[in-house]
Amino acid sequence: MEKETKTRYKTIIVDNVKYKTLLTKKFKNRKPYKEPELNIIKAFISGTIRKIYIKKGDKVKAGDKLVVLEAMKMRNDIIAMTDGVVKKINVKVGEKISKGKVIIEFDI
Amino acid sequence: MAHQQKTSDLKKRMRDALKGGGVKAIKKQKAIGKLTARERIIAILDPKTFHEYDLFVEHAAKDFDMDKKYLPGDGVITGTGILMGHPVCIYAQDFTVAGGSLGWMHSKKITKIMDHAMKLKVPIIGINDSGGARIQEGVNSLAGYGEIFYRNTQASGVIPQISVILGPCAGGAVYSPALTDFVFVVDKISKMFITGPEVIKTVLGEEISMEELGGAKVHSEITGNAHFYAESEMECFDQIKSLISFIPWNNLKKAAKFPKKGPKTRKYKVDNIIPTDPKHPYEVRNVIKAICDDSEFLEIQEQFAANIVIGFARMNGETIGFVANQPNVLAGVLDVDSSDKAARFIRYCDSFNIPLVTLVDLPGYLPGIDQEHAGVIRHGAKLLYAYSEATVPKITVILRKAYGGGYIAMCSSHLKADFVFAWPSAEIAVMGPEGAANIIFKKEIMNAENPDEMRKKKVNEYRKKFANPYVAAAYGYVDVVIDPVDTRKMLIHAIEISSNKKEIRPERKHGIPPF
Numbered sequence: 374m375e376k377e378t379k380t381r382y383k384t385i386i387v388d389n390v391k392y393k394t395l396l397t398k399k400f401k402n403r404k405p406y407k408e409p410e411l412n413i414i415k416a417f418i419s420g421t422i423r424k425i426y427i428k429k430g431d432k433v434k435a436g437d438k439l440v441v442l443e444a445m446k447m448r449n450d451i452i453a454m455t456d457g458v459v460k461k462i463n464v465k466v467g468e469k470i471s472k473g474k475v476i477i478e479f480d481i
Numbered sequence: 482m483a484h485q486q487k488t489s490d491l492k493k494r495m496r497d498a499l500k501g502g503g504v505k506a507i508k509k510q511k512a513i514g515k516l517t518a519r520e521r522i523i524a525i526l527d528p529k530t531f532h533e534y535d536l537f538v539e540h541a542a543k544d545f546d547m548d549k550k551y552l553p554g555d556g557v558i559t560g561t562g563i564l565m566g567h568p569v570c571i572y573a574q575d576f577t578v579a580g581g582s583l584g585w586m587h588s589k590k591i592t593k594i595m596d597h598a599m600k601l602k603v604p605i606i607g608i609n610d611s612g613g614a615r616i617q618e619g620v621n622s623l624a625g626y627g628e629i630f631y632r633n634t635q636a637s638g639v640i641p642q643i644s645v646i647l648g649p650c651a652g653g654a655v656y657s658p659a660l661t662d663f664v665f666v667v668d669k670i671s672k673m674f675i676t677g678p679e680v681i682k683t684v685l686g687e688e689i690s691m692e693e694l695g696g697a698k699v700h701s702e703i704t705g706n707a708h709f710y711a712e713s714e715m716e717c718f719d720q721i722k723s724l725i726s727f728i729p730w731n732n733l734k735k736a737a738k739f740p741k742k743g744p745k746t747r748k749y750k751v752d753n754i755i756p757t758d759p760k761h762p763y764e765v766r767n768v769i770k771a772i773c774d775d776s777e778f779l780e781i782q783e784q785f786a787a788n789i790v791i792g793f794a795r796m797n798g799e800t801i802g803f804v805a806n807q808p809n810v811l812a813g814v815l816d817v818d819s820s821d822k823a824a825r826f827i828r829y830c831d832s833f834n835i836p837l838v839t840l841v842d843l844p845g846y847l848p849g850i851d852q853e854h855a856g857v858i859r860h861g862a863k864l865l866y867a868y869s870e871a872t873v874p875k876i877t878v879i880l881r882k883a884y885g886g887g888y889i890a891m892c893s894s895h896l897k898a899d900f901v902f903a904w905p906s907a908e909i910a911v912m913g914p915e916g917a918a919n920i921i922f923k924k925e926i927m928n929a930e931n932p933d934e935m936r937k938k939k940v941n942e943y944r945k946k947f948a949n950p951y952v953a954a955a956y957g958y959v960d961v962v963i964d965p966v967d968t969r970k971m972l973i974h975a976i977e978i979s980s981n982k983k984e985i986r987p988e989r990k991h992g993i994p995p996f
Binding site for chain 2: 382385386387388389390391392393394395396397398399400403404406418419444445471472
């Protein structure tokens with residue numbers, strides 16, 4: 374029993390000191406931090422593309438409308454987060470997309 | 482009608498109402514390990530003490546042909562009774578009647594018994610088992626929920642409020658339990674969520690089972706919404722009985738005093754639990770059990786944020802709220818969840834006149850981007866707020882590490898602990914020797930011929946000088962450095978001497994805690 378618990382101990386570091394301890398499920402499952410990717414626009418919710426305002430090669434400014442994504446009976450204007458040139462449009466009008474799908478890619 | 486006829490008419494009416502949703506619905510309820518609403522109340526309360534009211538209340542729905550339907554008791558049972566010798570008010574939603582759905586009269590029954598509890602100044606126990614709002618009653622059903630939430634808030638900190646989730650509790654309904662003091666859940670029976678799996682699937686395209694979304698385990702381990710987890714309804718009822726024995730009837734009373742009992746010292750030796758190396762873990766519950774009456778500790782939120790341990794025990798027969806860092810889990814650090822968990826418990830103890838004993842052994846706050854972004858500043862502040870605000874007797878024992886902000890937050894003398902004791906193993910410092918030496922002696926270490934050796938030397942130097950309780954004791958931040966075997970004796974005296982403690986706070990409507 375004693376031996377078994379010992380082997381489960383992991384290390385965590387606080388202020389340069391390594392502590393032996395058990396980890397929680399929540400701690401183990403935490404998602405690593407990712408820098409925000411400004412050159413792609415992802416669907417924040419599943420829905421349907423109702424309108425596309427731009428085409429490939431367009432220069433857009435931060436704040437410009439890109440597409441209309443309808444979800445939960447609301448039409449959401451998806452806007453550019455940064456200036457750039459439209460490199461790729463991955464959706465068509467009427468297409469149903471799921472959360473997290475990359476809608477547009479930019480060159481910035 | 483003759484009297485006899487009238488009496489037999491009453492009996493018939495009662496028989497009809499007591500049938501609940503009928504044989505078929507009751508069979509279905511039992512098939513999944515659930516008792517009926519009335520059986521649950523009887524199982525919780527002391528034998529033959531339940532008195533039911535409003536048995537003949539009828540629902541008020543008029544539309545959708547509802548006026549032709551008879552819903553016995555309108556799907557909820559309310560009454561008063563005795564629990565472990567304590568008077569209580571109680572209600573239980575009856576899933577066999579229209580799925581326990583909440584309509585206007587159903588809610589009126591609940592708010593009526595809640596109002597009773599407030600007037601009588603006794604605990605209220607609510608058993609939730611309901612499909613949600615009775616859609617046929619429209620906005621009246623929503624009004625019913627709102628009336629309940631309002632009363633939950635008014636009763637908060639005045640009478641103990643206990644929620645028992647024994648079935649579905651979804652949508653707006655979850656906010657009544659969330660506003661109460663203690664939430665009990667049972668594996669495979671309790672289900673709580675704001676939006677269910679079907680809505681999540683249609684809106685977000687994400688698939689998840691009810692159990693994984695809002696089952697008993699999820700709320701005990703991940704969300705922290707539940708305080709007590711049981712494998713069966715009967716185990717859950719035993720937990721309720723145990724809890725009620727530790728808490729007072731209302732905020733003007735003290736918890737019932739029990740005959741005093743010594744700890745089980747053969748099993749739990751207070752001076753033999755903590756490893757000397759401050760980097761090595763141990764089970765802090767064993768320290769609590771080594772010093773409390775009969776080594777009996779009722780832990781709250783055992784699985785959630787297990788890096789801090791909270792719960793009730795008795796010392797000299799009196800209920801004490803224990804808060805202890807758990808070196809066994811995440812080295813006992815403070816983080817978003819553990820700060821939340823402890824802060825709420827401290828406020829509970831403060832509201833209900835339960836003295837607080839804090840056991841300290843932590844390296845500080847958990848580092849990490851996820852913690853910072855989750856708002857560890859705001860959540861961590863709750864702990865400072867709760868300790869500073871509390872006026873019940875506050876006694877702190879520093880067992881081992883008390884570093885940096887963690888030292889301050891864990892009921893230090895600066896947050897007005899009444900007594901701070903420290904074991905000789907205590908290390909009260911800005912940080913651990915390794916970290917501190919690296920900063921203070923950075924140049925010496927860098928310029929040394931053998932930096933590793935120099936670092937070791939400097940770490941040892943720092944440890945000798947600062948990693949002890951005597952620097953803090955020299956400033957009076959620690960009142961007594963004690964032999965661990967004297968811990969119980971010291972605590973009992975401190976609690977006794979504080980029994981008339983009164984602190985007057987400046988007049989205000991209320992503070993603004995970092996919710």
